Each structure stands twice: as C-alpha cells, then as structure tokens.
Amino acid sequence: MTEPDLNLLIALDVLLAERSVAGAARRLGLSASAMSRTLSRLRSTTGDPLLVRAGRQMVLTPYAEAIRERAQNASFEARALLRPSSAELNLARLERTFLIxxxxxxxxxxxxxxxxxxxxxxxxxCLRFTPKPEKTSNALREGRVDLEIGVVGDMGPEIRLQTLFRDRFIGVVRNGHPLARKKALTAQEYVSFGHVVVARRNSTHGPVDDALADAGLKRKIAAVVPGFSAALAIAQNSDLVALIPASFLIAEPVGLYAFELPVKTREITISQMWHPRSEVDPAHRWLRQLVLGVCRSEFGHKRFPENEN
Known part of the structure; x- marks a missing residue:
C-alpha cells in the first residue's frame, strides 16, 4: 500500500479553512495553478471532491465538513512537532509572523x-494586527490568528484566556468645548450635547445609556462610526461628545479634553485569548508574555494575578 504524501496535510487544512483555492494559495505563498493541482491530488487521495462550486463560491462537501476539525488538529500537531523545544528557542533568529x-x-x-x-x-x-468583526472563537479554532485581544465574548470552554488590564469608558470633547470648562460635570450637562458613538453592529445602546436611563435621561446620537479613531476625529472637529476606552488615550491626541463620566458604568476587562494548541509552543508563550508585559507597563496602575487560566 502506497503511503500518503503528508505534505498534503497542511494544504488540506488551509483549503478547508479558506474554502477557496485563491485564498489558500495566498496563505501558502503558492500560485493559483499550483494550488489547483494540489486540490486535484487531495481529491484523488481522499476520493472526495472536498470543494465544489455553488454559484460564485466554493463550498465544502459533507465529507470535507466532517474532517475539517480533524485536519486542523493534525496540522497544528504536525507544526508543533517540527518546532524547536523551549530550550532551543532563539529569539534573535526567530522568523515568524504572529496574527493578533x-x-x-x-x-x-x-x-x-x-x-x-x-x-x-x-x-x-512581524506582528500583524487584524480587525475583529465579531466576538467568537472561530478564528482561533481555525488557526487564522494566534491571539485574540479584547472583551471575552462567545468563546468556547477550551479557549485559554488571561486578563491584561481593566479599562473604563470616558468622555472626550475638543479643547474649547463648553464641557471642557466644567469641573463637576452633571448628567444633564452631559446629554445636552450631541454624541458620536462607535458601533460595529446595529445597536448603539450601551452601559452608559442604561445608567442615564436610571436618571431619566437619554443621549442624542448624532453620528455612528465603526471605530474609535473616527469618533475622536469627529469630536476634535465638532461639538459632539465621544465615548471611548481610557486606554485609547495612552497616546493622547492633541486638541482633545477627556473627562470622567457623570454616571457610573462597570469596568471593562481586556483579555488575551488563544487556542490550547498553542499553549506549549515556546514562541507563542513568548508572545503572550510580551503582550502581558507591554500592556501592564503602559496601563499598569492596577495589579492582576500572574497565573494564566
């Protein structure tokens, strides 16, 4: 019996994760034609089409769906076996791109x-930062990212996490704004101006709105933007009030005035998350310690336990 070509394992994992010949080719640094030939070999080896066209997209066959997670696990295990042990980790010679x-x-x-x-x-x-449109563990499970950083969302029970710091929301207006002259801002004064809010989904309602509602007040939402940088830019050039995490002003933009909110809101716990496949990888462990050290140094006025959970 002919032994299977184990070089196909990585390609299988990437193809099933990307669901695209072109996408898999980009991840593996191959040409589209080379990736197509690899898919043909995988089809011949497995006896299954694996990827089939549905309109303008490719979809997985039932067999491909059934083996997708096994292919991921086998691919990660193979990579782990072929990496140096922790005693041999040489950071000066480490060549790797980490996706965060x-x-x-x-x-x-x-x-x-x-x-x-x-x-x-x-x-x-190289540290490659990618956006996070949703709070799920899919990117970690599929090996598309090394670390996820933010508020813990819909993560599976197997995902490892570690607290980096605790943040809070603050208000920001331009220098010279009427609210910038207030030493003790009231909730009524806070809602007397229009607000620019950050929302990546349909809802613009947040904890500050709940706290204001308890006082019988409501913000006037004048603008909705997808990111905090855009909110600050608008606040800097208008009379609108922005609501941002305090950590965002570590590198404080010129021309802005930050103030504590006149209502009490809960703290935000910011964590780093990773898949257990990366738990003992020495380079990944170094990355986690690097992120932890930098975050607590830059925003380290609070103490946290050192243990990883």
Missing part, C-alpha cells in the same frame, strides 16, 4: 510599544 486580532483602540494604544518590544527581542518577528 483586536480592535483599532488596542492597536492605537499599545501597537507601537508592542512592535518596538518585539523588534528588540526578536528582530525577524
């Missing part, structure tokens, strides 16, 4: 410090 999924606020607040710290320890490492 986070919102723009985290990148603005900590991105520069993380990149500088990584470059100092491991000059050939």
């Amino acid at each position: 999924r986070s919102n723009d606020g985290f990148v603005v607040a900590f991105g520069a410090a993380l990149i500088a710290a990584a470059a100092q320890a491991a000059p050939s490492v």
Whole structure:
C-alpha cells in the first residue's frame, strides 16, 4: 500500500479553512495553478471532491465538513512537532509572523510599544494586527490568528484566556468645548450635547445609556462610526461628545479634553485569548508574555494575578 504524501496535510487544512483555492494559495505563498493541482491530488487521495462550486463560491462537501476539525488538529500537531523545544528557542533568529486580532483602540494604544518590544527581542518577528468583526472563537479554532485581544465574548470552554488590564469608558470633547470648562460635570450637562458613538453592529445602546436611563435621561446620537479613531476625529472637529476606552488615550491626541463620566458604568476587562494548541509552543508563550508585559507597563496602575487560566 502506497503511503500518503503528508505534505498534503497542511494544504488540506488551509483549503478547508479558506474554502477557496485563491485564498489558500495566498496563505501558502503558492500560485493559483499550483494550488489547483494540489486540490486535484487531495481529491484523488481522499476520493472526495472536498470543494465544489455553488454559484460564485466554493463550498465544502459533507465529507470535507466532517474532517475539517480533524485536519486542523493534525496540522497544528504536525507544526508543533517540527518546532524547536523551549530550550532551543532563539529569539534573535526567530522568523515568524504572529496574527493578533483586536480592535483599532488596542492597536492605537499599545501597537507601537508592542512592535518596538518585539523588534528588540526578536528582530525577524512581524506582528500583524487584524480587525475583529465579531466576538467568537472561530478564528482561533481555525488557526487564522494566534491571539485574540479584547472583551471575552462567545468563546468556547477550551479557549485559554488571561486578563491584561481593566479599562473604563470616558468622555472626550475638543479643547474649547463648553464641557471642557466644567469641573463637576452633571448628567444633564452631559446629554445636552450631541454624541458620536462607535458601533460595529446595529445597536448603539450601551452601559452608559442604561445608567442615564436610571436618571431619566437619554443621549442624542448624532453620528455612528465603526471605530474609535473616527469618533475622536469627529469630536476634535465638532461639538459632539465621544465615548471611548481610557486606554485609547495612552497616546493622547492633541486638541482633545477627556473627562470622567457623570454616571457610573462597570469596568471593562481586556483579555488575551488563544487556542490550547498553542499553549506549549515556546514562541507563542513568548508572545503572550510580551503582550502581558507591554500592556501592564503602559496601563499598569492596577495589579492582576500572574497565573494564566
């Protein structure tokens, strides 16, 4: 019996994750024609089409759906076996791109410090930040990202997590704004101006709105934007009030005035999350310690337990 070509394992994992020959080719650094030939070999080896066309897209066959998670696990296990042990990790020679999924606020607040710290320890490492349109563990499970950073959402029980810091929302207006002259801002004064809010989904309602409602008040939402950078830019050039995480102003933009909210809202716990496949990978463990150290150094006025959960 002919032994299967184990080189096909990585390609199988990527094809099933991407559901696209072109997407798999980009991830593996191959041409589309080379990836098509690899898919043909996989079809011949497995006896299944794996990917079939449905309109303008490719979809997985039932067999491909059934083996997708097994292919992911086998691919990760193979990579782990072929990486150096922790005793042999040489950061000066480490060549690797780490994908970190986070919102723009985290990148603005900590991105520069993380990149500088990584470059100092491991000059050939690249940190690639990608957006997070939803709070699920799919990207971690499928190996499309190494770390997810933010508020814990719909994560599976197997996902590992560690608290980085606790944040809170604050108000921001332009310098010279009438609210910038208030030493003790009232809730009534806070809602007397229009607001620009950040919302990546349909709802613009948040904890501050619940607190205002308890006082019989409501904000006037004048604009909705997809990110905190856009909210700050609008606040800087208008009389609108922006609501952003305090960590976002670690590198405080010129021309803005920040103030504590006149209503009490709960703190936000910011965590880093990873899949257990990466738990003992020495390079990944180094990355997690790097992120933890930079976050607590930049926003480290609070103490947290050192144990990873």
